Amino acid sequence: MSGSEAGVNLPALTVALSQVVVLVVLSPLVIGLMRTVRARLEGRVGGGLGQPFRDVRKLLAKEPIRAKGTSWLSVAGPLVLMASSLVVCALMPLLGTVTFDRMPDDLFVVVSVLLLGTVAVALVGLDAGTAFGGMGSSRHMTIAALVEPTVLLAVYALSIPVGSSVLSRIVAARLEDPTSVFSPVSLLALLALAIAVVAETGRLPVDNPATHLELTMVHEAMVLESSGRDLAWLELGSWLRLGALLGLLATLLAPWGVVTEVSAPGLLLAALALSVKLTVAATLLATVEVFVAKVRLFRVPELLAGSFVLAFLAVTASYLVAPG
């Protein structure tokens, strides 16, 4: 609590702001990159890296058209999602491990903020009262209910050797001792986390982001009724979530480049490292997506139960390996 006497923790604020800015720039690029990689691998040209930017710009300029009878939820939902995503971006230790004292990037804080966004999108899907929106929301909540325990458990497993559930401490510990990345706990937990992130962000094989076949949609079904600015916030918000979670995964796997002391060149370097990590992760994810098919919805619990078990084993393994 020492730094809070002055009212503002300047280094933490700098890191948080720069993370938000970097991610707002990078996330749409990540989406564009993934679409391009998929398109190239499938023999198409694709819309190019900048296409998501152009989409959002176009949507932001448009008046939202809301269905008759929708409540304030349709107005507030997209904004809540956007806000929650921005908070997540600010909290995650993607560029630096310097954090606010009053609101640390604790694991439980991050997951609850993520859940806030999830619920907001689900409510938007329900609000218009259409069949597909409700279907999408129900599926989304099912997946979320299965994913959150996995995320909690996986990061908890990572936190045991560090003795703290604050994400930046975990990353800092990994920076100090790079061999811990290849410990059994870390491998099992990261595998579980990867599956959970894929499910949470609605990628293949849990949800097909490119589908417009109503019966298989999850995320797309919820945003079916939204348009204009609302849709822009929803899209950007979910892209930011993807960027942040993918970034977290990449940072945990390869913590190099993250700064522990704030300085302008350091942050610049960290941003560069983050963009490299995100590029690699996104390319990998997109490549994998080309080769896998969406699993049937009733087999999704199987996938998530598997990742939950891996996370559970990671927790048990963290008690099992005697400290060297």
Place this chain on the structure above:
Amino acid sequence: MGAVLLLTPGCCLLVALTVAGLRGRGPDVLLCYAGVAGSVVALGSGLTLVVAHLGGHGAAVTTLGGQLRADSLSAFMLTSIGAVGLTATLADAPRRSRPVPSPSYPALVLLFLGAMSVAVLADNLGVLWVAVEATTVATAFLVGHHGSRHALEAAWKYVVLGSVGVAIAFLGIVLLYAATRSAGVATLSWSTLNGTHPALDPSLVRLAAALAILGFATKTGLAPMHSWLPDAHSQAPAPVSGLMSGVLLSVAFYAILRIQAVAAPVIGTTMMRSLLATAGLLSLAVATLLMISQRDLKRLLAYSSVEHVGVLALAASVGGSLAIAAALLHVLGHGLAKATAFVGSGWVLETEGTTRISDLRHLLHRRPGIAIPLLAAVMALLGLPPFSLFFSEVGIVVAGFQRGMGWVMAAMVALLMAAFVALVRRLAPMFLGHRSDDVGSPDRTVPGIVLPLAVALAVTAVAGFAAGPFATLLTDAAAVLSAP
């Protein structure tokens, strides 16, 4: 003297390889009598060891740097293997009237005999385990010998359940080894462990002993891990069934006795006693229940084996020299009687074409040549005097009462009575009575040699009045296990 220990495994392996290597080009007599030869060698070396033991009083024979070791218990077990093997193989040895078996059959029987002899002679729980597992390997194709759907099913269940069960026993042995290693004497030799009493970790030994007994109990055919036994024993050719029921179960039981002897000084007998008593009573109950409604003769005999290993398990749970000596007498008596009964049931199958009890009627009248030895064997298995099984069961019950296990013994007697009634009810119509319109004269021919069966039954009948050197052997063998 040590060379005698190598004789049985060595001969069995050598002849088995020769038979397999010749691929059927060898003389027919080799194929027909290979199993008999193996049994004779086992019986001969067993008796030699017994005589040497009784003459030299107590000193164990060792060879191969102590890897093989024969004390009175091992000598007794080897003799049992030889005796039961000789009964089963000689009585059913192929003659001119029958086709010469394919070379794999005698080779596998020999490997089976060799593996069992290694199991009782090895002074190493690991080698003992390897030999017991090798019996599964050798008998797998013998069980599936007929190649029918039933035989395949029985073979599959037998191999999977047998191997998995014994794998658990291996886990127990591994943990025991870990315990000895942490106590500074990395060894699996039971003679060393029984002799030196290293300070083993009790909780680890408890886990190890429980796992090892559980695993070998599967191979012994104790309930509830008995489900493979009736299938395998009813589908195998009759002599193999006789060997498996008569001695293989006892060899696995021998493994339990050795484990018990190693573990008892460290953890006491309470845990193993309740484990074995539960398994024993459960086996008796399961066997009785399934015998009541059994329709097949060979399966009936198989369940009778489950009953008798239940008796053995109860004897082991009682412990002490009287109970163990009675158990060893039971091993011999049951082995000989069961081998006789299985060979007889094989003859029934050969002449009548079925082993369905409801299709077999008035055997004593129609086929006295087969029915008389079969009936005598069944009477022995029922535990009627003068057969030794009566005396061994009485001995176990008396020992149980002496050692304060009255309730368990009462339950055992009640279950034995029930099993008696079940067996008599199923089998009496098969032997007794005759139809008035049965015009054919009694068929006295036998598709095998009766003499070995007669000798086996005679031995069973007199063994109960054990006296002199035989009694000394049994008490010595029991003393090996209950030595302080």
Place this chain on the structure above:
Amino acid sequence: MSESMYAQLVGLCAAVLLLCAVLIVWRRSLHGQIRLLAAQGWGLGVLVAVLGIHEGDGQLMIVAVLVLALKGIVLPRVLTRATVTDNGDLREETPLINTTASLILVALLMMLAYLVSRPVQALGSTPPVAAVPVGMAVTLFGFLVLSTRRHAVSQLIGFLLLDNGIGTIAFLTAGGVPLVVELGVSLDVLLVVLILQVLTSRIRAEFGGADLDDLTELRD
């Protein structure tokens, strides 16, 4: 090899063994399971080699090569041969309980493995002893596969999983059993697997499939 490096390597091998075992329970494709089993065999071989290097035990290095050859190469090949004649029959179609339930059972069995391993943990706090629950868990997963899968090859995989688990415990607690026993055990396992492979092909010829649900003719 430094102590921390040694602990790290033992832990890593244990994690690979555990991961392979979980994935075997998870996956339904028999070929996938066989590949995972081979990977597990390699993991076990490397584990034995690490223990051998740390203890400076030449005999253990020989055993490591033996384990690698048997469990990493020979046994998976035998299993693959058991599936070759299958015409598209390469999935475990009728497990007694579905995959999600199996996976939850895996989590419960892991806890059970900890409970069962407690007497073993008394041996000390060295890295190998700390990893014993992994061996126990792999053994229990083997039981799970054996008792819930109905395909002949799946049962073989379950048996080998069980065997790998017991082998892991043996190497972790006692640096393996004496060489003569190790050789006998390896030979026995190889023969059992070969026998089961032959039986599988005979069952397939006789019953028209390798689904063990057909094996219900013998009963009382």
